[in-house]
Amino acid sequence: MNFNWNIQKTLLTPQRSFQLTLEYASSCQSVAIFGPSGAGKTTLIKMIAGLVTPDTGFINIGDRIFFDEIQQINLKPQQRNLAYFFQAYSLFPHLTVQQNISFSLKRGIFNPTKHQFSKEVAGLLERFELSHLAHQYPHELSGGQQQRVALARALITKPKLLLLDEPFSMLDYQLRQRLRMEIKNIQQQIDCLLLIISHDPEDIDFFADEVLFLEDGQLKNKA
Numbered sequence: 001m002n003f004n005w006n007i008q009k010t011l012l013t014p015q016r017s018f019q020l021t022l023e024y025a026s027s028c029q030s031v032a033i034f035g036p037s038g039a040g041k042t043t044l045i046k047m048i049a050g051l052v053t054p055d056t057g058f059i060n061i062g063d064r065i066f067f068d069e070i071q072q073i074n075l076k077p078q079q080r081n082l083a084y085f086f087q088a089y090s091l092f093p094h095l096t097v098q099q100n101i102s103f104s105l106k107r108g109i110f111n112p113t114k115h116q117f118s119k120e121v122a123g124l125l126e127r128f129e130l131s132h133l134a135h136q137y138p139h140e141l142s143g144g145q146q147q148r149v150a151l152a153r154a155l156i157t158k159p160k161l162l163l164l165d166e167p168f169s170m171l172d173y174q175l176r177q178r179l180r181m182e183i184k185n186i187q188q189q190i191d192c193l194l195l196i197i198s199h200d201p202e203d204i205d206f207f208a209d210e211v212l213f214l215e216d217g218q219l220k221n222k223a
């Protein structure tokens, strides 16, 4: 199974509690999740990313156990070999576009220098139509350009799982279409699984082998 989880989580605030009960197993490569606002989509993706810990259950992705309450396994986000691209992405303001994308390659050692160019970074800059902006800083970019830099940064590490939460929300129609194609090509090249949350039916049609509908913390149906 590529995707296999059975998890429960209760989110508590002083005013109310929200309960998620989620079960899914599939051998497909790409899954899309859609559902109304507040249904629990982002919480599910955060549990897969390791940013929120389920109360009970297990999460297996590919051939790896990410979380298992009984076996007391809970891999740290950085051990999960995934890239998580979400709505409130943030670029490093003091690094150029090229340095932002290279950053994860050099994690923990030094920031890449301004003129250090790897072949992979150059390739991603080109694919995401950012080559001409390589030496600009985030505050010099439009929202859509920043979004593309964040996507390139997510893919540079060749993750085994790509989590996309409304990835194209700031892009115009033409650019959305081109970037979908680029992401799909990269996905095939690096052979990674993909899970996407989107309200855009075109994203779902384009990417998903299977579609999950999430409502009020429950996976309601499967198409």
Ligand SMILES: Nc1ncnc2c1ncn2[C@@H]1O[C@H](COP(=O)(O)OP(=O)(O)OP(=O)(O)O)[C@@H](O)[C@H]1O
Pocket: 011, 012, 013, 018, 035, 036, 037, 038, 039, 040, 041, 042, 043, 044
């Ligand atoms: N840290 C938290 N503590 C308590 N409740 C939370 C917490 N995070 C989210 N919730 C609640 O859990 C529910 C699910 O939130 P979540 O962000 O997963 O929904 P969503 O489906 O991603 O929504 P949207 O499409 O609007 O982004 C919401 O009712 C939200 O208020």
